Structure formats: C-alpha cells, structure tokens
Amino acid sequence: MKTITLRKVLTISLLLSLLLIVIILLSVTMGSVKIPPLRSIRILLQSVLGLTGAGNETERTIILSLRLPRAILAGFVGAGLSVSGATFQALLRNPLADPYILGVSSGAAVGAILAILLGLGTFSFGLPLASFVGAFLTILVVFYFGRQDGKIHPNTLLLAGVIIGSFLSALIMFFLSVSQREELHTIIFWLMGDFSFSNARAILIISPYILSGVFLLYLRSRQLNLILSGEENAVQLGVDVEKLKLISYLSASLITAASVSVCGLIGFVGLIIPHSVRLIFGPDHRLLIPSAALLGASFLVASDTFARTLLAPVELPVGVVTAAFGGPFFIYLLRTRKAVKTL
Amino acid sequence: MIEVNSISFRYHNDWVLQDISFRVEKGEFVGVIGPNGSGKTTLLKTLYRLLTPQKGEILLELVPVKKIDRADIAKRIAVVAQETQLLFPFSVLETVLMGRSPYLGHLTFESKEDLEISKKAMEWTKILPFYERPMDELSGGERKRVFIARALAQQPEVMLLDEPTANLDIHHQIDFLDLILTLNRERGLTIVMASHDMNIASEFCDRLILLQRGRIYKMGSPGEVITKENIEKVYGCEVWVDQNPISGMPRISLLKKGGH
Numbered sequence: 003m004k005t006i007t008l009r010k011v012l013t014i015s016l017l018l019s020l021l022l023i024v025i026i027l028l029s030v031t032m033g034s035v036k037i038p039p040l041r042s043i044r045i046l047l048q049s050v051l052g053l054t055g056a057g058n059e060t061e062r063t064i065i066l067s068l069r070l071p072r073a074i075l076a077g078f079v080g081a082g083l084s085v086s087g088a089t090f091q092a093l094l095r096n097p098l099a100d101p102y103i104l105g106v107s108s109g110a111a112v113g114a115i116l117a118i119l120l121g122l123g124t125f126s127f128g129l130p131l132a133s134f135v136g137a138f139l140t141i142l143v144v145f146y147f148g149r150q151d152g153k154i155h156p157n158t159l160l161l162a163g164v165i166i167g168s169f170l171s172a173l174i175m176f177f178l179s180v181s182q183r184e185e186l187h188t189i190i191f192w193l194m195g196d197f198s199f200s201n202a203r204a205i206l207i208i209s210p211y212i213l214s215g216v217f218l219l220y221l222r223s224r225q226l227n228l229i230l231s232g233e234e235n236a237v238q239l240g241v242d243v244e245k246l247k248l249i250s251y252l253s254a255s256l257i258t259a260a261s262v263s264v265c266g267l268i269g270f271v272g273l274i275i276p277h278s279v280r281l282i283f284g285p286d287h288r289l290l291i292p293s294a295a296l297l298g299a300s301f302l303v304a305s306d307t308f309a310r311t312l313l314a315p316v317e318l319p320v321g322v323v324t325a326a327f328g329g330p331f332f333i334y335l336l337r338t339r340k341a342v343k344t345l
Numbered sequence: 346m347i348e349v350n351s352i353s354f355r356y357h358n359d360w361v362l363q364d365i366s367f368r369v370e371k372g373e374f375v376g377v378i379g380p381n382g383s384g385k386t387t388l389l390k391t392l393y394r395l396l397t398p399q400k401g402e403i404l405l406e407l408v409p410v411k412k413i414d415r416a417d418i419a420k421r422i423a424v425v426a427q428e429t430q431l432l433f434p435f436s437v438l439e440t441v442l443m444g445r446s447p448y449l450g451h452l453t454f455e456s457k458e459d460l461e462i463s464k465k466a467m468e469w470t471k472i473l474p475f476y477e478r479p480m481d482e483l484s485g486g487e488r489k490r491v492f493i494a495r496a497l498a499q500q501p502e503v504m505l506l507d508e509p510t511a512n513l514d515i516h517h518q519i520d521f522l523d524l525i526l527t528l529n530r531e532r533g534l535t536i537v538m539a540s541h542d543m544n545i546a547s548e549f550c551d552r553l554i555l556l557q558r559g560r561i562y563k564m565g566s567p568g569e570v571i572t573k574e575n576i577e578k579v580y581g582c583e584v585w586v587d588q589n590p591i592s593g594m595p596r597i598s599l600l601k602k603g604g605h
Contacts, residue, residue: 003438003464003476008454095432221451228443231429237395238426239499240419240447285433288454 006286014289018296022077025300029073029307030065034314037061046070072200073303075208075264076320080271080302081295082212082261087272088279088294089219089254092226092287093247094156101258101272104148104163108170109140110262111193115177118188129192130204130263137259140166145251154247156233194319195268197306204264211260215253216295222246223287230285268321270328271298281335301328346371346535347392347503352401354391361387362398363559369537371502374529376546377539378570379556380580385539388556389505392537393422419447422503423496425489427511434481437491441467441476444498459498466497470524486517493524504528506538510545518542522549547571547594555579571595 030046031039037057044056045065054062083101090099101107113136114129122128144166148159174193181189191198219226225246228236233243258272275298276290283289302320305327309320347369354362362384369375377385390396391403394410403410405421423444435443444466445459455463467473470490480488489509496504506525510518526549528534540546546553546567553570555563557579563570573586576597585598 003460005438005442005455005460011454091432095430097432223452224446224449225451227435228446230432230435234390234395234426235429237415238393238419238424239443240416242415280433284439285435286439288452 006289011289011292014283015292015296018293018300022296022300022303025303025307026070026073026077029303030069032307032311033064033069034311035061035064037065067202068200071202071205072197072306075200075205076197076302076306077299078205078209078212079261079265079268080275080298080300081216082208082257082298083268083272083302084275084279084294084298085216085219085291086254086257086261088276088287088290089226089250090272091276092230093250093254094160095230095232096160097277098273099160100269101254101261102167102267102269104144104159104255105140105167105170106137106144106255106258107262107267108167108174110134110137110259111267112136112170112173112177114192114263114266115174115181115189118185118192119177119181127203129199130207134259134263137255137262140170141252141255141259153244154251156247159251191319192266195266195321195324196317196319197265197309198317200264208260208264211256215257215260216291218249218253220288220291222249223291226250226287227285265320268302268324270321270324271302274324274328274332275301278332278335346373346406347537348404348407349392350401350404352391352398352403354387354396354398354400361559362391365401365559365561367554367561367564369503369535371535372529372533374526374536374549374551375538376550376553376567377537377556378541378543378546378553379562382558383556383579384559385556386507387559389424389507389537389539392505393418393424416447419499421501422505423499423501424505424507425492425496425509426507429492431481434479436477436479437467437472437483438463438476440480440491441472441494441498444495447499462500463494463498466494469497469528470494485512486514486520489513489517489521490524493521497528501534503535503537506536506540508539508541510540510542518545525549543571543576543597544589547596548589548592567594571597 027043031037031042041057042065045062048054048056049066086101090101090103091097110133114133117129117132122132144159144163147162148154150158178186178189225236225241228239228241229243229246236243276294279290279294279297283293305323306320309318309323312318349365349367351364351366352362353360353364365388377388379385387396391398397411405413410418441463442455442459445455445463467476470493472487472490472494480491510521513521522545525536529536538550550567552565553567554561555570555575562579563575571586573584576584576586583600585600586595589596
C-alpha cells in the first residue's frame with residue numbers, strides 16, 4: 003500500500019528544486035543583451051566563490067545585479083502565490099479561490115496607485131511599502147467583517163473579501179480615470195504584474211514573510227487536509243479549527259501582501275499551480291505545499307524570462323505571459339486528468 | 346462512560362436543547378429518536394464538543410468534556426456524520442488514514458503501525474479491495490463504510506452515528522447496522538445513534554431516548570419508549586404499533602390520515 007511518506011516528499015522536492023535551479027540558470031543567460039550562456043554561468047559561479055575573472059564589468063552587472071535578483075524575486079513570488087492560493091482553496095473550500103479573492107490585491111493596488119500618483123513610485127522603496135500597507139489594512143478590515151461571535155466563517159469571510167475588494171476596485175477605477183498618461187502606463191503595468199523594479203533589497207524585504215508564511219502553513223498541512231472535507235469533519239478528527247483558520251488566513255494573506263507589494267498583481271499563478279499539482283500529485287497538503295511552492299517558483303521565473311525576452315527590448319507585463327501560457331496548459335491537464343492520475 | 350447533566354443549548358436566542366440528562370454505560374447501544382428539529386443532531390454535537398452547552402455539563406469518564414483537549418476527545422469519540430464534502434477527493438486509504446490524525450503531531454507522516462491499524466479497519470468494513478479508489482467514485486453505501494473504517498482507525502471507545510442509514514437501501518442498511526452491532530457486541534464499542542427510522546432503532550438499540558422539542562420525552566427500553574401513545578403524542582400523527590413477529594421488538598406502521 004502506497005502512502006505519502008517523508009521520503010516521497012523529499013524526493014519530489016529535491017527533483018523540483020533541481021528544475022528550479024536549472025530554470026533560474028537559463029533565465030540568467032537570456033536577455034536583450036547577449037551574453038553567451040557559458041560565460042554567464044562562469045560569472046555566476048565566480049561570484050559565489052568571491053572571484054571576478056569572467057566577463058567584463060557590464061556583463062557582471064547585468065547578470066549579478068539585474069537578472070539574478072529578478073529571477074530570485076520571481077521565484078519567491080511564484081512560490082508565495084502558489085502556496086497562498088492552495089491555502090485559500092482549502093480554507094474557503096472553493097476551487098476558484100486564489101490569493102486575491104479576499105481583496106488583498108485590491109488593497110495593495112490602491113496603496114500602489116496612491117504612491118505612483120503622489121510621485122513616490124520613482125523610489126524603489128515607497129511603492130512596495132505603500133502597497134504593503136494597503137494590503138495589510140485590507141486584511142484587517144476583511145478579517146473584522148468576516149468574523150461572527152469570535153469565529154471565522156468562511157462564507158462570511160468570502161463575502162466580506164469580495165465586497166471590500168469591489169469597493170476598492172471602484173477606487174482604482176476612479177484613480178485611473180483621473181491619472182495622467184505617463185502615470186497610467188506605470189499603473190497598468192503594475193496592475194498586470196511587473197518585475198522591472200526588482201532588486202536585491204526587495205528579496206531581503208519579502209523573503210522573511212514568504213518563508214515564514216509557507217513554513218507556518220506547511221506545519222499545518224495535515225490539518226488542511228482535514229478541513230477540506232468541512233470544519234465539523236476536522237473537529238471530529240481533533241483539529242482546533244478556529245486556530246487553524248486564523249493561522250491559515252493570516253499566513254496566506256501576508257504572503258500575498260508581501261508578494262504583490264514588490265511586483266504588482268500577477269494572475270493565474272495562485273490558481274493554476276495548486277490545481278496542476280493536485281492533478282499530478284494528489285490533494286495531500288504535505289506534498290502539495292512544497293511541490294506547489296517549487297513549481298510555482300519555476301513557472302514564474304520562466305514566465306518572467308519570456309516576458310522580458312519575447313519582444314526585447316520591449317518588456318511585456320508578466321501577468322500577460324502567465325495567463326497566456328498557464329491557461330492552455332491547465333486546460334491540457336484537465337483534459338488528460340485520468341492519464342495524469344495513474345502516474 | 347458518558348454522563349450528561351442537565352444541559353441546555355441555544356443558538357442565539359432559541360433553546361434547542363433544554364435540561365437534558367442521561368447516562369450512557371460502557372458497551373451500550375443507545376438510540377436517539379425524535380421528530381425533525383427535536384435536537385438529535387445538536388445533542389450529538391455537544392457530546393464531542395463541537396457545540397458547548399450554555400448550561401449543565403457533560404462528563405466523559407468523570408472528566409468534563411470542556412476540559413479535554415480536542416485531539417484527546419477524537420482519540421476516544423469517533424463520529425460518523427451525514428455526508429461530508431468532497432472538494433478534492435482523497436482515496437479510500439487516504440481517508441481512512443485520516444482517522445489516525447488525533448495521534449499524529451504537526452508535520453508527521455503515518456507510521457507502519459498507523460497503516461496496519463487502518464488496514465484492519467478496512468478489512469472489518471470490507472473496503473480493502475478498493476482502497477485505491479477516489480472517494481467521489483464510490484456509491485453511498487461504500488462511502489459510509491469508508492467513514493466507519495476511518496472512525497475505527499481512531500480506535501475510539503465511543504462511536505456517535507448521525508442518521509447513518511439515511512440514503513441507504515435496505516440491503517445496505519442491514520449490512521451497515523450488522524457491522525455496527527458486531528462492533529458493539531464483540532468489541533464493546535459504545536454506540537450512540539441518532540436516527541429517524543424508529544423500526545431500526547427499535548431492533549438494534551438497547552435503550553432509546555425520545556426527544557421532543559429539545560427535551561427528553563421518554564427514555565427506556567424500546568418496548569417502553571415506542572408505544573402508540575408516546576409516538577402519536579411526540580410526532581402528532583397516527584401510527585400503529587405492534588410487535589415484529591420475529592424479534593418481538595416494537596414495530597411501527599404508518600397510517601393514512603382519516604382513511605381507516
């Protein structure tokens with residue numbers, strides 16, 4: 003009888019980590035400035051060892067200060083959004099849930115747009131901070147309205163989130179309609195997801211949120227399995243569901259807030275990756291969470307690489323790529339579901 | 346084993362249970378019957394602390410349920426409820442293994458021992474042959490068996506059954522109840538079953554609790570509880586009560602209104 007074992011989780015995680023590393027390496031070698039792949043990798047390896055022999059100054063800057071941080075940041079965001087999406091699907095028991103379903107994204111967008119309109123957008127610090135504050139306030143407001151008698155009710159939470167999200171969307175529309183042309187371009191790119199502001203500092207700022215959030219959720223992964231069949235079901239099996247819901251909601255929301263604050267709204271990742279992983283590996287969160295994190299990271303790094311190279315030197319918003327590739331791929335998985343299941 | 350001391354429970358302002366007291370002894374098979382909305386399901390939910398009564402208290406082996414950790418309750422009381430949601434369907438084996446959950450810490454995986462216990466539970470319930478099938482491809486009767494197996498994997502002292510035979514045809518009803526009866530008689534498992542089907546309750550239970558609008562109307566052996574008078578009073582409709590010719594237990598027949 004085959005069951006999920008630690009060994010299986012570690013093996014799959016290791017394989018998916020290798021895939022992620024390969025994709026990050028490929029991503030670093032690609033771009034509008036042509037740097038031969040071997041030289042790119044030499045530059046990378048030497049920087050790890052503290053040497054500076056390979057390539058010239060410009061090439062080193064492009065690889066080490068532009069492409070590598072951007073790939074790593076995309077990796078963190080892809081992992082975060084995928085785990086957050088999987089969590090919201092379990093918490094709300096709704097397969098259509100994604101990281102943005104409870105309005106966090108709209109809150110972040112209002113913050114970001116205000117920052118852009120107030121001219122803070124030129125600073126690499128002000129924009130993410132403003133959008134994080136917007137997202138965080140939204141999390142608190144939705145949480146406040148999503149509770150009754152001190153308990154989280156998934157349906158109330160969902161309604162509160164969707165309605166507050168709609169209200170914030172109205173604000174976004176309002177700001178868009180009064181914006182100047184050049185601001186509009188920045189705002190629209192932000193709304194479709196954009197990694198062009200990436201830098202190493204952004205990684206340092208968001209990685210603690212994403213890593214600790216994913217870790218907290220992973221600790222609860224077995225309990226998330228139980229709540230999939232309903233809260234009463236989880237209580238019957240000994241779960242303190244109020245604690246579980248609180249931790250899942252806050253962790254998944256903070257992961258989303260941190261991700262969105264550095265790169266805007268990247269759609270589809272948080273919806274498609276968890277479902278794809280379920281189709282391939284099954285619904286057990288002990289395997290789902292690490293696999294979704296690693297596959298989500300790979301997917302977003304790859305998507306962002308396409309976004310910046312497809313029409314280089316013009317950059318596409320990465321959200322366009324995730325939707326364009328993710329949608330058809332997901333349909334394909336759905337169609338071949340039976341075949342996938344027997345793997 | 347279980348001692349319920351004058352509990353009352355309300356959702357918001359309406360009292361759903363009022364001043365309920367009874368005891369369930371170890372190894373007993375107790376049935377809870379009563380009309381829709383009489384509080385059967387709510388009563389079961391208070392026993393495993395899904396709901397906490399505002400008045401009175403419930404003791405499990407002399408310890409207030411309120412003071413027992415949720416996981417410890419789940420090690421002692423297993424619940425087979427009405428249908429659960431199947432959002433992302435797990436396999437039969439995965440579902441049964443979930444019964445080991447109260448014994449596992451965060452981020453742990455089921456051990457060989459957990460697997461053995463679950464395997465035995467699946468043998469008992471005769472679901473081993475299709476342990477790999479996903480839950481959404483099973484029939485209602487098969488699914489019931491899986492949840493019984495999951496409950497057995499919890500290695501409980503008490504099993505609470507809420508309308509276990511709803512949606513089952515008579516063949517599956519008898520299969521199911523025979524299994525429960527065997528567990529009760531051979532393993533000393535204490536059973537509390539809420540049921541709409543008074544004939545089933547009469548045949549299988551040692552003792553019955555008849556609820557009427559949140560209060561106990563009558564408690565005792567099936568012969569004492571299922572009488573024409575009690576049933577007509579509580580349900581407000583005419584019935585005929587005689588004896589099952591084979592078992593000698595009370596048997597209810599429904600009567601058309603004014604047709605006789």
